[in-house]
Amino acid sequence: MNPSADTGSPHPALHDVTAANRVSWNAIHHARPGRPAAFFAAGGSTLSAEEIAAAGDVTGRRVLQLACSCGDEALSWATLGASVTGIDISGVAIGLARAKSVEAGIPVDFRRADMFNLPADLTDLDLIYLSWGAICWVPDLTTWATLIADRLHPDGSVLIADHHPLWEVLAVTGPETLTLTADYFSRTTPRPTIHNAKLPAGARDAPNPPTFTAYIWPPSDIITALLSAGLYLTHFTESPVPDIYAGLTSPTHLPASYLIRATKNVSRGTTPRITK
Template sequence: MSEQRPSDVVSQNREYWERLAPHRVGEPVQFFLDGGSALTESELAVVGDVHGRRVLQLACSMGDEALTFAQRGAAVTAVDIAPSHLATGRAKAEALGVDVEFVEQDMMTLDPRITGFDVIYISWGGLCWVPDLSEWTRLVADRMDPGGVLVISEHHPLWEVMTVRGEDALSVSGDYFGIGRDGYADPLKAPEITRRIGTPDVPHRSYVWSLGSLVTAVLHAGLTLESLQEFPDPDSYPGLGDHATYIPATYLLTASRSRDSHAASPPSPRKGIKRE
């Protein structure tokens, strides 16, 4: 793997996602009108009541989880690097009559005014685009109000490096400790849409963060680890058989900022943020 500046990686990844975004629409508007939730029961349980709370979703894609938070009464800011994803999210928010501020930003270089949140949330397929985990957790901690919570709901790093070879048969197709990867040795680890339209012919880099490195980064950022849950998902190991429920496919981590800590960033984060 070649060494690249983080800004170059972000630019390449933005182009990669822009190629995919027009083909990714998420849940239809009717799903939300009918009371559907883009958040799992486990996620809802750890987040709790968000009515009147300020929520930031990072790597929001087309913003389905952000819409769910908004329908539950939260004041929501949703960030992504792909403008086409954000356009899809804005259109759905308008159709639903909810207020979500969709902002085109790299989640590693957030505008200083994007701060002061009660909940910061990132969902499946988001953390793998973070090039520097320690820097990211420090940034997240800084943008969280005292008493706020970080919620990471993500593919399990074990799933990221294992490939199904048949019933009860797995092989190692990635490096659990290697961190950076260019492309995907196992196409099932790529965004699902690529299996229908193909992989865009542009360079892109993602990352595999071990649970140990994640927990360490969270603690070093001054956050308190509240919970770390691991879940099976047979659909994530197609063809493995009954033992697909014996190994983790996803995890859910929550960490909080002490109420005694003092915010280091300026107030009024929603005022004047540029919508790209």
Template sequence: MRRDLHEANRLSWNEATKAHNSHKGDQAAFFRAGGSTLFPEELELLGDVAGLSLLHLQCNSGQDSLSLARLGAQVTGVDISDEAIAFAARLSADSGLPARFERSDLFDWFEAARSDGRRFERVFTSYGTICWLSDLKPWARGIADMLAPGGRFAMVEFHPFALVFDPKWTPRHDYFAEGAIPEPDGVGDYVAASGETLALDAYHSGIEDFRNPNPAFEFCWGLGQVVSALVEAGLRIEQLKEYPYANGWAGFEAMRDLGQGRLAPPDNMPRIPLMYGLAATKPA
């Protein structure tokens, strides 16, 4: 477990989060008007959340957290970024959607939550989260410990096979890479790169030509490693799905817009998995 690298990532995310939110306009107005940032895949895997306690891991600036609160969940969001959690708390107050937000390194948060005996009926994470974690086993154990008996964990994540390719669809990266992968340019402005698919009601220019002054460190986790960690932690995998598109993220050139925020490889490429989702339960 590399908390020192997590700390570097905290600093990088603090800067990137400012750029990301600068492109999204009046987010409180978006939510007051009934807006949601959730995709059908998350909702299907989570099931009905009305009236349930829900823990949102690596919640970023809280947009998905508040979308889940709108559905009736009692939401607690956790993220390492000071900027993200402060923004999420303001957005909750300004939008009138109640949720609790807590800033912490996720592994430190798990330790404290265990000591306090906290439990949740749903645990959720999505999109570009686990690549920032230096160890999957304590992640999976933390999820299992936070779930109440019979509770459900759901996640949607970008497929590790897709991350083998560089932005020009050239195989470049090792699927089985081990250890930290330095990102000297830090967390980038993927919202600007993806345009309207991640910008809520409309794209706003905001901070242009963003350059992150703080480097970051990523980690590669294959699909087998994710499933194995959850199973070893005592969870039962109920669903594992792969999708030939990515929700919101235009990470590669010439991606086709399928509508509803779904982006796929260009027509001259065979379909490949760009995203996967899974649901697991804790035995009652």
């Protein structure tokens, strides 16, 4: 298989969702440039201290970022010494990421691809990473978890850092006012509409935003899918992000983000560690 080829998913229903979302992403990614190349050339990073600590030392490790967007996190992993590949369904996003990589002088292998049909050479990976706003585009967690677990090195891990789904269903609509905008337990049923504040940058506040198909996945469902794929949970935290709930007096009383790490192999008899 040509590793740079843009192939469809072998699962038709998943491919239909991906294909429709690709059109919408291509329509807005020009407004999603991310940080400039100079930021990364100067050693900048968009990764949090918690993400870096959970990943461990990535020097010389093979890292794959799924749904890499304009490349900021992939470039950040590369500045830490990792050998990085970033994939995204949007050709516009990959074009931005490639240009940024060249301008910054930081080599990253950016490819347009569907995470449900990864290029054949992306195997034996040390870390598969998903960042903010990625997991909500996965239509089928069980299939997804099985596919990525098969691509890991025997000691490899999956690391997910994302918005908490509670934030996905709550919107601050006035001082000290929260409004329920979606069903937290909708799971496999995509949201019929997405509240303006939850739309991707580039579509938010647009008079006629493109249509997206997205899903709300409780962390319990994500963790269960990873465990069912044979991985071991080694890290799970939920955290506040005050700016996300701007307008509330006590925004730190609500979870706004989470971090999950699951590893392919741990010693038999070792109890997975869950931190809160």
